[in-house]
Amino acid sequence: MRALLLAVLIVITCTPFAHAEEGALVTVFWDRNTNGVRDEGEPGYRNAEVALRDESGQESVVRTAADGTYRLPRAGRWTVSHEETKFVTTTPTTVESDGGAVEFGVRGAEVCGTVWLDSDFDLQISEREIRIAGHRISVVDDPDHSTTSAADGTYCLHDLPAGPNRLQSEDRARVDGTAWIFTKLTDESFESGSKFDVMTGQTRIFDIKVPGSVITGYDSGFQEPRGMGANAGVITIDKIDYDGVRVGDLLIVRCDYAVGGNVPDIRAATLTFPDGLKVVRAFGDHDLDKEAQEVVVDGQKVTVRTKGRVHADEQSEMSAHVEVQHAFAAQNITCEVLPSLYVPTVGHMATTTFEIGAADSGPAPSGTAPAWRMAVAVALVGVAVLVVVVWRRRRRA
Template sequence: MIGATAFVSAVITGGALLGAVPAAAADTGGISGLVWFDRDASGTLGFGDAPAPMSGIRVDNLSTGESTQVYAGSDGTYQVPALAPGRYRVAVGTGWTYERTTPGHVDVRVRPGRTATADFGLRGGEVCGTAWDDADGDGMRESGEFVLPAVQVTVNTPMLVQAVTDASGRYCAHDLPLGGEAVVQPQYLAQRGFGFTRGIVESFPGEPFDSKIDPVTGNSHRYALTTEALTVDVGYLKATSDLSTSQIIFEGQPAGKTTFAVGDTFTVYGSVFPSGNVPERLGATLTVPAGLRIVDRAGGMPSTVQGRSVVGEFPQRRTPGANEFIGAQVVVEHAFSAADVTLTVHPGDFPDSDPANNVLTQTINAV
């Protein structure tokens, strides 16, 4: 799509986009026109408006009933040449739902060697916002906090629209189909050291944060798309992270027991948790010594059995302080001495401030 300013300039200055339709013969004429997104709903083309490419134009001969279908080009213009003289009805349609800011159809007369004109204005929805560095992590945009340019923002509607924040941190997705819903999905900036700050989340839709992004899912709420402009700001926070192992426990055995008998069955659990100021990716591996056979996985962390290990990771980021468990149901198959159960927390999205607590071991015996 050409830029809105260049588009309007070309049309207003006369002819870079709209020209006369060449007649196939002296006894035929034509119809040409423009379909544009009328962003200010003025009914007239103005600066800031944009072309509406691929809009369908239907031309009906009111005398014969014959119809012709054409589509607007990338610049929003269309041409229907070589029409017999007479009266025609010209109508605009799209594959999406838009408000008309001009009549949806126009009746014109085609004369030999002449070109009739029929233009159409459409209006859709709009989602705009600002991405910023929420330095104090309170979810509120305050004086002195810097904006973030070059952040990609996806607006998921019946069509997928992508925008990028400019030098002022501002993004806008224009001309969205009406009647559906929009979900804003901003870029996750882990490579730049940012997570999402506190924001409105599904369970607490009334919280008064300026950031409208759930810091766990990275998505906004679902917004109904109307012609009323939506503002969805995106708060980021420079991340600190410490992923830690917490404990190894043996369920079904007396507390403190570390020596087991061949044939014993029990469940080994390891707990891990994220600390820091933003939700973090969280996974872990629990490995048992030779002599124990894993019968099945256990614990709240999604995981799979891989040999003598259970390996897991949550599909969504976890909030700081959430203690999560990964486990293995085991049976003692043969004796061993002074072997370790090992719990390892996986690397997250951000540098770990204390790698020393990423691994925990528990020595056990079997007789």
């Protein structure tokens, strides 16, 4: 009996009539030539919202898959809609389907430009200058919108929504060693052929006011770094007494350093202390926000590194508060500038030293007091003698 029931169950579950008939396919695609038909090379619109209403009047909103498609949950009559005001819809926005496929064409805005090497350093693109191929341009914080420049350096970002946008030009420091050219985004009257910032490679936020419009002239210029180099300044120490450094002293050690040249660069330097000096606190450049630099203490080393580029004409300072823990013979405190984006190796000018030693916390080893202490002692003795003389005279009187 059980075998018979099992056989009946298998027949019922396997019969085609036990499954709901598959629904129609809905597709939303980027109609880049605005002809209302999906042509080769026109991708699907991922995560697009589609409104549905079935025969019973039940409504829902769904989203398309990565390829821009959505399969209706079952066969039957459906009302399917798609419309977004930040794009142009090139097909009817509402379609009645009784099993047939549904397609919605959408056109976004385009932003186009050229990537080039500014070989004459005039901040302007000219016919004789090299165009850069394979360079990535993208929308900030939007991985769905990115492209690479063609052989002639041109690019177009497609399918952009109306409203605020910001573009990112790839950092080529570790690609071919070039840098973004100077662009003063805070001054609209400043004339530069590039719309990408020299420090970040980003444009200012710009507004696409007309859905589906084409915007040109978003060129990105690069230049060869020149005169790049690094140097470390003199190490200075606060709170050194006349008789030298002793156990228990607290010292403030400072070092200036810089990376120079014609393009902004990151900066990094290390202070290294001899055994006997304990790093209590460490600081980066006080002229930079704490968020803009990283300060790391690793045993006897303090390393400061900017998280982004800084201008070449700015000098940085690092400092550390150290405590003398035990006596030690004369050794060097070292300040060393580290390699950067455009200075892969550093020369002898990038390191400075300061010789220091520490004695025990007792009296000075020579046993002799300094001149000012002797003078004070003599003065105190003289005052004491004068007080005694006056006191005796008063008693005699």
